[in-house]
Amino acid sequence: MTEENINIAKDTVVTFHYTLKDAAGTELENSRGSNASKSITGGEPVLYLHGYKGMMAGIEAGLESKSAGETASVTLGPDDAYGRYDEKSKGRVPLKNVKLPGQQTIKGKLKPGTVVEVQTKQGPREATVIKQGLKSVDIDTNHPYVEMTLTFNMEVVAVRAATDDEKQHGHAHAASSSCCDTNTKNNCCD
Numbered sequence: 001m002t003e004e005n006i007n008i009a010k011d012t013v014v015t016f017h018y019t020l021k022d023a024a025g026t027e028l029e030n031s032r033g034s035n036a037s038k039s040i041t042g043g044e045p046v047l048y049l050h051g052y053k054g055m056m057a058g059i060e061a062g063l064e065s066k067s068a069g070e071t072a073s074v075t076l077g078p079d080d081a082y083g084r085y086d087e088k089s090k091g092r093v094p095l096k097n098v099k100l101p102g103q104q105t106i107k108g109k110l111k112p113g114t115v116v117e118v119q120t121k122q123g124p125r126e127a128t129v130i131k132q133g134l135k136s137v138d139i140d141t142n143h144p145y146v147e148m149t150l151t152f153n154m155e156v157v158a159v160r161a162a163t164d165d166e167k168q169h170g171h172a173h174a175a176s177s178s179c180c181d182t183n184t185k186n187n188c189c190d
């Protein structure tokens, strides 16, 4: 692949590192994993296709027209980030439908605030434990960052033109794998 020095625009694939801080300046996430517990990307930068609503709009706006090596910082209020607290996102589910992430077995009672995975009709969902009963668990599926004003500090690692496949699919493909091998159906992302 040729190295190009291009600016971020629609139909470019962007790789960037970021830190995420709350309004008090406390670091919540760091893509480099310098604080491993806070890296949800395993130390890898984030990869996305610009201009297809695959990324939070405020982040795309902040990165628009930047090139590799440049930085951008955006502060987004709850309405532009993870939204408002929704009372309807609280509910009671059977204990058997709840598990801890990473196959850990539940020992003893779940503490309030524990993040669990709940099996739903729409597939597994993350939720926070409010209270565990005998056979059920009261959970909250609001995103942990609702109601929060968040600052994203981003550092553009690479920008390249999207492939035809990526534009058709509306998302980026990791450089090492072409998304869908039509013969074997490996790595298929529809």
Ligand SMILES: [Zn+2]
Binding pocket: 165, 166, 169, 171, 173, 179, 180, 189, 190
């Ligand atoms: Zn794809």
